Amino acid sequence: MLTKLKVNTTKHTQMLDITDKVQKAVSDSGVKDGICTVFIPHTTAAVTINENADPDVVRDFTTEIDKIVPWEDGYYHFEGNSAAHLKSSMIGFSEQIIIDEGRLVLGTWQGIYFCEYDGPRNRKVYVMVMGE
Ligand code: ZN
Numbered sequence: 001m002l003t004k005l006k007v008n009t010t011k012h013t014q015m016l017d018i019t020d021k022v023q024k025a026v027s028d029s030g031v032k033d034g035i036c037t038v039f040i041p042h043t044t045a046a047v048t049i050n051e052n053a054d055p056d057v058v059r060d061f062t063t064e065i066d067k068i069v070p071w072e073d074g075y076y077h078f079e080g081n082s083a084a085h086l087k088s089s090m091i092g093f094s095e096q097i098i099i100d101e102g103r104l105v106l107g108t109w110q111g112i113y114f115c116e117y118d119g120p121r122n123r124k125v126y127v128m129v130m131g132e
Helices: 019-029 055-068 082-091
Strands: 002-008 014-017 033-039 045-051 094-100 110-116 122-131
Touching: 002 019, 014 055, 019 033, 019 110, 019 122, 045 055, 045 082, 045 094, 055 082, 082 110, 110 122
Parallel strands: none
Antiparallel strands: 002 122, 014 110, 033 094, 033 122, 045 110
């Protein structure tokens, strides 16, 4: 079962916790045991799994990735957003999460984050749930 989620970002660089939205897609599918794939159909956004307990982790993550890939660095790409393209590929466009008894198998401190690198924009997230 494929679910298309809408995510509206409000900042240029932002990490949004989408765990509840992905879990709802899994619950709505009725699948009890299987695999959930989260895919980002954009070239300047990404998805990752990381800590959702201390918000400073997200703050550090976004601050440090901006240092690793600065917005201005003599890039050639005419659109002016090469940094966002680079960060998206570094973080990645998909995650796979195991489903056990209808629940996403995530560690106690893990959440699924939509990563915006060229916002604010209206984005899509594809969630494919497979199993039985
Ligand atoms: Zn571009």
